[in-house]
Amino acid sequence: MTECRVSTVSKNYAKALLDVADEFNSLDLIKTQLADIEYVLQSSKDLQIVMENSSISSAKKIEILTSIFGNKIDEKLMNFLKLLVEKNRFGEFDSIVTSFNEFLDKKSNKKNVEVISPIELNFETKSNILFKLEHKLNCEVVPHWTVDESIIAGLAFKFDDYVIDTSVRNKIENLCKNISR
Numbered sequence: 001m002t003e004c005r006v007s008t009v010s011k012n013y014a015k016a017l018l019d020v021a022d023e024f025n026s027l028d029l030i031k032t033q034l035a036d037i038e039y040v041l042q043s044s045k046d047l048q049i050v051m052e053n054s055s056i057s058s059a060k061k062i063e064i065l066t067s068i069f070g071n072k073i074d075e076k077l078m079n080f081l082k083l084l085v086e087k088n089r090f091g092e093f094d095s096i097v098t099s100f101n102e103f104l105d106k107k108s109n110k111k112n113v114e115v116i117s118p119i120e121l122n123f124e125t126k127s128n129i130l131f132k133l134e135h136k137l138n139c140e141v142v143p144h145w146t147v148d149e150s151i152i153a154g155l156a157f158k159f160d161d162y163v164i165d166t167s168v169r170n171k172i173e174n175l176c177k178n179i180s181r
Contacts, residue, residue, distance in 0.1 A: 006095045006098055006099045006102075007092065007095060009089065009092060010092045010095040010096045010098075010099050011099045013080075013084070013089065013092070013096045013099075014096045014097075014098075014099035014100040014102075014103055015099075015103060017030065017077075017080055017096070017100055018100055018103045018104060018107070020076055020080075021076070022107075024076065026074060026076070027104060027107075029074060030074060030076075030077055030100075031100070031101065031104060033073045033074060033077055034077070034097045034100060034101075035097075036073070037069065037073065037077075037081070037093075038093070038094065038097050040068065040069075041093065047064075047068075050064060051064075051085075051090050051091075052090075052091060054088075058085050058086050058088075061085045061090070062081075062082050062085050062086075065078075065081050065082070065085065066078070069081070084096075105142070108140075109139045109140060110139060110140045110141075110142055111137055111139050111140070111141055111142065111159055111160070112142045112144060112159060113133060113137075113141050113142070113143055113144065113157055113158070113159040114143075114144045114146055114157070114158040114159070115129060115133075115143050115144065115145050115146065115155060115156075115157055116146045116147075116148050116151060116155065116156040116157070116158070116167075117145070117146070117147060117148075117151070117155050118147070118148065118149050118150075118151050118152055118153055118154075118167070119147060119149075120147055121145065126143070126145065129143075129155070130143055133157070137159075150169060151165075151167035151168065151169045151170070152167060152168035152169050152172075153167065153168040154166040154167035154168050154169075154170075154171075155167065156170070
């Protein structure tokens with residue numbers, strides 16, 4: 001899972017977009033289209049440079065976005081992109097998308113959890129872990145499986161602002177701290 005710093009302003013824009021999408025019953029559509037826009041922006045260095053260039057007028061940037069996305073995205077989302085350009089907030093697009101997805105996950109009772117293990121886990125083990133996590137967290141878990149051989153054995157879980165580390169490496173580090181006191 002990648003870290004993305006999200007400002008209060010980004011959260012406010014994301015919340016507003018979520019409210020509009022919810023009002024028009026288009027949450028899934030907006031989520032998909034945001035991902036598509038994000039992909040296009042990340043794929044085109046030239047487009048990123050143009051959108052970040054303060055010497056290019058808002059009208060020109062809107063014209064460019066309209067020519068790229070035009071009728072390919074929901075009208076409300078296109079208006080949202082125009083608003084970001086007009087308010088000089090387009091640079092926060094990635095963090096707005098991150099925040100939008102977090103709000104949407106919370107609304108639909110989903111939680112992204114990074115599960116770190118020392119080896120690649122088989123399907124049965126992953127299913128058991130997922131089952132236990134969903135019961136413990138009382139929500140649908142979207143797992144992100146990661147292998148880190150340095151944890152030796154056990155598992156570590158990262159979600160929200162929490163880290164639950166049951167790894168042998170963590171137990172050894174804690175033991176060393178207690179011995180050195």
